[in-house]
Amino acid sequence: MLKKEKIVFGSMCFLGILLYFFTESSYASIFLIGICIYGIVAYITSRISGKQIEVSFSGEKQCEKGKQIEIVLHTKNNSKIPIWNMEIVLSVKNKLTGEQLEVKKEFSLFILQEKQDSFYLESQFCGCIEISIERIRISDLFGVFIKERTIHMENQYYVFPKLLETDFTIEQLNQYNMESYKYSPLKSGDDTSETFGIREYKEGDRLKAIHWKLTGKMENLIVREAGLPIENSVMILLDKRECEEISADQKDKLTEIFLSLSNTIMKNGIHHAIGWYNYEREKFEQYRIQSTEDIYMIIAELLSSPYCKDEISTVDRFIESDTGKEYSNYLYVTESNVAERETEKLMTYGNVEIYRAKAFN
Secondary structure, eight states: OOOHHHHHHHHHHHHHHHHHHHOOOHHHHHHHHHHHHHHHHHHHHHHHTTTTEEEEEESOSEEETTSEEEEEEEEEEOSSSOEEEEEEEEEEEETTTOOEEEEEEEEEEOTTOEEEEEEEEEOOSOEEEEEEEEEEEEEOTTSOSEEEEOOOOEEEEEEEOOOOOOOOOHHHHHHHHSOOOOEEEEEEEEEEEEEEEEEEOOTTOOGGGBOHHHHHHSSSOEEEEEEEEOOSOEEEEEOOBOSSOOOHHHHHHHHHHHHHHHHHHHHTTOOEEEEEEETTTTEEEEEEEOSHHHHHHHHHHHHTSOOBOOSSOHHHHHHHSSSOOOOSEEEEEOOOTTHHHHTTTGGGTSEEEEEOGGGGO
16 A cells, blocks of 8 residues: 555646646746655655664663563664654564564654653563564655665563562471482482492492492492482472463463562572473573572573473473472472373472462462
């Protein structure tokens, strides 16, 4: 479809031609010549202006959920050719929840002029807000001739969730914080009271580890590997798999629950680990939390990691990864309707508790 500006300009050209040929007024020729000159100049300037434009963003990089983010858009024309009309279309996307919208800004820049324009975004949900330039359109004074310019520029802002206090019973907290007599089925350790396995002697093995009775029956030296006691610690897993359609509100709540569980446990002096599958990096992320500061250190990474559709469950992703699994308690934050079935394998490693967003409404 033709823009209305082009239709108007075309109509004026047609009118000028009619006046020139069917009237004897001298103004008709002046009018037609003026239209032609404007068209030529407008076409040329729209094609050559905007080649040396600079665009950048500034403003506060983070805010709490429920507040506004101020975005400052800076533009500068480094050319000696003015930009009569410029439209910048910005793509604003919440990487965590997948929400997306467009913001349009229109202004003009004269020779070597610099401008800045502020606008505000409502932060209804937590997440990493990625702002990028979708397109830039340069046009003449009346918007008849348009030329698109390409500038690759993006910036990220973070909307932090509220860290809430989660209710844990005294029994749960004591269970998370006491020592366990469970031993790792995956790794050997230094507890000689428990045997992890037996194998042939290797150079560097301690003599105390030699199993003399089995060695007497075998031709080679046999070593007994000691067991590895598992501390009664906690791993909190966040399910970022969209096995069913979940809303932006649910993604926001799951993220908030995940961090709130970690915050509550840490405030009770319990060191633990948290993890999720990062679909952008295609790897399972795991972090040790030994202070409240550790939680804030990983928030930006968590908010930048989107939810994605996946045929493989988060539990399977965790089990198949090379991350440690020496935990006796697993807190699984998910909206999956089949979470109980998904966590059956995880129960072989330790106790599993499932947390869903609807339970925190």
